[in-house]
Amino acid sequence: MTLNTIDQTTVYDGAVMNDYTCSDNTVLSANTLYNISVTVGAFNNQWVRVFIDYNGDGDFVDGGEQIFAPANGLNVRSGSFTTPVAPTPDVLRRMRVISIS
Ligand SMILES: [Ca+2]
Numbered sequence: 001m002t003l004n005t006i007d008q009t010t011v012y013d014g015a016v017m018n019d020y021t022c023s024d025n026t027v028l029s030a031n032t033l034y035n036i037s038v039t040v041g042a043f044n045n046q047w048v049r050v051f052i053d054y055n056g057d058g059d060f061v062d063g064g065e066q067i068f069a070p071a072n073g074l075n076v077r078s079g080s081f082t083t084p085v086a087p088t089p090d091v092l093r094r095m096r097v098i099s100i101s
């Protein structure tokens with residue numbers, strides 16, 4: 001998964017959920033277009049979704065928090081998203097990346 005300065009790899013067939021909140025972070029600017037890519041396997045179509053908890057309430061279901069929803073597929077799923085116009089500045093927010101075959 002790559003976004004801005006984050007480039008993180010989760011091993012195939014490893015833990016169901018991996019927590020990188022203490023090791024990976026990046027600074028995003030407001031109202032800015034960012035490229036994102038998630039590389040999945042080459043043999044089973046993957047359903048990929050990426051979320052950012054922009055309002056910091058602990059969930060990823062509020063409006064605009066799903067930032068990436070590519071068509072199911074193989075290999076590199078790439079696209080872009082635009083950050084909110086007026087987010088709360090200078091706070092840490094969690095991002096979640098999901099891939100399901
Ligand atoms: Ca939220």
Ligand SMILES: [Ca+2]
Binds near residue numbers: 059
């Ligand atoms: Ca909420």
